[in-house]
Amino acid sequence: xxxxxxxxxxxxxxxxxxxxxxxxxxxTGKSAIGCFPIYTPExxxxxxxxxxxxxxxxTTTLQLADKYLQSFCCSIMRSNMEYGMKGAYNMLEAVILPxxxxxxxxxxxxxxxxxxxxxxxxxxxxxxRTLECGYVxxxxxxxxxKVEIERLSGKKIEEKDIEAAFDIYEEYRVTMREFxxxxxxxxxxxxxxSRHLIIKAGQFLDKGEYTKDIKAxxxxxxxxxxQTFKGTKxxxxxxxxxxxxxxxxxxxxxxxxxxxxxxxxxxxxxxxxRDDEVDVWxxxxxxxxxxxxxxxxxxxxxxxxxxxxxxxxxxxxxxIVVFMMKFCxxxxxxxxxxxxxxxxxxIPMLYLExxxxxxxxxxxxxxxxSFSEMLISREA
Amino acid sequence: MYLGIDIGSSSSKAVILNEDNEIVGISVKNLGTxxxxxxxxxxxxxxxxxxxxxxxxxxxxxGYGRITFEDADxxxxxxxxxxxxxxYYLDDVRTIVDIGGQDSKVIKLNEKGQVENFVMNEKxxxxxxxxxxxxxxxLGCGLDELSNLATKATKQVAISSVCTVFxxxxxxxxxxxxxxxxxxxxxxxxxxxxxIMGMCNRVxxxxxxxxxxxxALNADMVxxxxxxxxxxxxVLPNCQAIGALGAAILARRTYNKxxx
Numbered sequence: 001x002x003x004x005x006x007x008x009x010x011x012x013x014x015x016x017x018x019x020x021x022x023x024x025x026x027x028t029g030k031s032a033i034g035c036f037p038i039y040t041p042e043x044x045x046x047x048x049x050x051x052x053x054x055x056x057x058x059t060t061t062l063q064l065a066d067k068y069l070q071s072f073c074c075s076i077m078r079s080n081m082e083y084g085m086k087g088a089y090n091m092l093e094a095v096i097l098p099x100x101x102x103x104x105x106x107x108x109x110x111x112x113x114x115x116x117x118x119x120x121x122x123x124x125x126x127x128x129r130t131l132e133c134g135y136v137x138x139x140x141x142x143x144x145x146k147v148e149i150e151r152l153s154g155k156k157i158e159e160k161d162i163e164a165a166f167d168i169y170e171e172y173r174v175t176m177r178e179f180x181x182x183x184x185x186x187x188x189x190x191x192x193x194s195r196h197l198i199i200k201a202g203q204f205l206d207k208g209e210y211t212k213d214i215k216a217x218x219x220x221x222x223x224x225x226x227q228t229f230k231g232t233k234x235x236x237x238x239x240x241x242x243x244x245x246x247x248x249x250x251x252x253x254x255x256x257x258x259x260x261x262x263x264x265x266x267x268x269x270x271x272x273x274r275d276d277e278v279d280v281w282x283x284x285x286x287x288x289x290x291x292x293x294x295x296x297x298x299x300x301x302x303x304x305x306x307x308x309x310x311x312x313x314x315x316x317x318x319x320i321v322v323f324m325m326k327f328c329x330x331x332x333x334x335x336x337x338x339x340x341x342x343x344x345x346x347i348p349m350l351y352l353e354x355x356x357x358x359x360x361x362x363x364x365x366x367x368x369x370s371f372s373e374m375l376i377s378r379e380a
Numbered sequence: 381m382y383l384g385i386d387i388g389s390s391s392s393k394a395v396i397l398n399e400d401n402e403i404v405g406i407s408v409k410n411l412g413t414x415x416x417x418x419x420x421x422x423x424x425x426x427x428x429x430x431x432x433x434x435x436x437x438x439x440x441x442x443g444y445g446r447i448t449f450e451d452a453d454x455x456x457x458x459x460x461x462x463x464x465x466x467x468y469y470l471d472d473v474r475t476i477v478d479i480g481g482q483d484s485k486v487i488k489l490n491e492k493g494q495v496e497n498f499v500m501n502e503k504x505x506x507x508x509x510x511x512x513x514x515x516x517x518x519l520g521c522g523l524d525e526l527s528n529l530a531t532k533a534t535k536q537v538a539i540s541s542v543c544t545v546f547x548x549x550x551x552x553x554x555x556x557x558x559x560x561x562x563x564x565x566x567x568x569x570x571x572x573x574x575x576i577m578g579m580c581n582r583v584x585x586x587x588x589x590x591x592x593x594x595x596a597l598n599a600d601m602v603x604x605x606x607x608x609x610x611x612x613x614x615v616l617p618n619c620q621a622i623g624a625l626g627a628a629i630l631a632r633r634t635y636n637k638x639x640x
Contacts, residue, residue: 362444370460377495
């Protein structure tokens with residue numbers, strides 16, 4: 001298939017998650033397990049013969065979720081709870097939930113009561129993940145989740161299955177790192193909204209098949225001529241860059257995302273697996289231990305600001321855009337720390353407060369357009 | 381001739397500049413986007429300048445209604461336009477406080493008068509002109525009477541809620557408890573000033589500070605905000621039409637750039 005057709009296919013897949021997941025279940029002949037954000041060990045799910053499916057909320061009218069998650073809770077989690085209670089996730093065999101924040105911790109119990117038909121498997125990540133005790137705990141926790149999934153499927157997951165699944169995911173991560181690099185060189189072809197949708201589609205498709213599509217897009221882009229981009233280039237940070245209508249405003253103003261620190265995007269694959277690890281469980285655990293600059297992993301020397309500044313320099317970006325999902329406590333706690341560092345480095349930064357139920361975009365439009373005008377006037 | 385139009389949420393403004401950069405037409409109507417007021421201000425400035433449509437070389441539209449206005453050559457945000465409009469009068473401004481009908485903005489300028497950073501109020505009406513409209517209605521006075529009433533205040537009455545809806549209930553409670561209208565009017569100004577102060581701190585304000593937008597016509601509000609910020613705030617001539625003036629200046633600049 002011509003690479004532009006693949007782009008269209010993936011965009012469509014990301015815009016209709018429910019339909020896409022149903023099709024994936026049908027085409028692979030596998031059942032699906034939902035993965036709450038973020039860092040769910042998808043390799044274990046994949047090794048067990050399930051398709052891991054991302055659960056990143058969506059735009060829906062909140063009618064039932066308020067019973068458990070009030071308006072001051074994370075917008076993504078409210079949508080997930082609503083979808084669960086409305087039956088939109090009924091195609092899932094189970095869900096796995098990492099308890100990174102207070103809202104996620106609460107959901108674990110709320111889900112059992114509110115969505116009793118879909119079993120929930122929690123996974124607890126250690127804060128002291130760089131200490132040996134934290135490392136050992138993480139490794140044990142991955143193995144506990146494996147046993148829980150085995151119990152669900154009634155089949156043992158062999159070591160070779162985990163290794164094969166890890167290899168597929170490793171190939172996915174390497175490919176995605178290459179994808180975000182090359183996309184930065186072709187903002188005229190893959191615009192901001194398209195970039196996001198292509199990446200998001202991977203949440204609902206079999207990773208093996210999806211990686212092949214991304215490779216085809218990369219190959220297609222490589223033969224295209226690089227053109228001078230007249231717009232502005234930014235680095236995106238936060239949980240996710242949705243709703244997509246927001247990204248349409250970026251495209252209208254010729255703003256390209258040339259690099260990201262988004263939980264839904266590059267944070268999933270940017271940490272490189274250690275070369276010297278042989279055992280697959282150690283490979284998975286060390287990827288957690290080696291994460292840097294992530295809101296959800298405790299780090300004594302907060303390196304997020306430094307990482308963002310480095311990305312701006314490396315990509316010759318004009319500024320940073322913060323996608324602050326309402327009301328993500330960990331992200332909000334991080335903001336004043338990196339804001340100070342980014343400002344000290346003289347890098348313009350736009351703060352956008354977003355949620356998944358936005359219906360009016362005019363004020364956000366003014367902010368985004370003003371930021372673009374500000375960046376252009378600085379260049380002039 | 382160059383036309384700048386600012387279609388705000390609660391008022392429409394237009395300015396015409398001539399080739400010598402002089403204002404030859406300026407008009408303000410207190411009806412905003414969704415109404416026909418923009419047509420009235422355009423007709424008004426054309427008559428003032430004694431010109432016809434064909435004499436307009438370039439038009440820039442700004443404000444909340446800029447997206448739906450189709451007759452302009454270019455649309456630019458009110459943040460850029462206010463920064464440009466302020467530069468018409470003063471070149472040493474570092475902070476602009478623009479309180480409009482629906483939005484409040486604090487704009488930080490660099491030494492060239494360019495936008496260096498900005499903050500806007502969040503989606504609610506706290507700290508905007510709409511807040512004052514609601515307060516005026518509850519107090520049973522006109523919006524233009526609030527300032528005079530507030531200057532007669534004898535003590536500070538705290539309106540603790542920043543939410544316009546809750547503040548309305550709070551004001552009614554205050555009045556029921558026997559507080560004077562004058563004291564409550566001042567209290568509502570203080571409530572806005574504290575909200576704006578928070579935005580100023582976020583953006584990192586420095587003098588010279590000017591205030592634009594319709595609320596700048598409220599002298600007591602300006603005074604209260606000056607006290608809160610700890611520095612004198614200047615109010616420019618035609619403060620309500622600064623955005624439209626900026627749009628006209630940008631129309632002139634853009635046209636000259638295209639012609640060059």
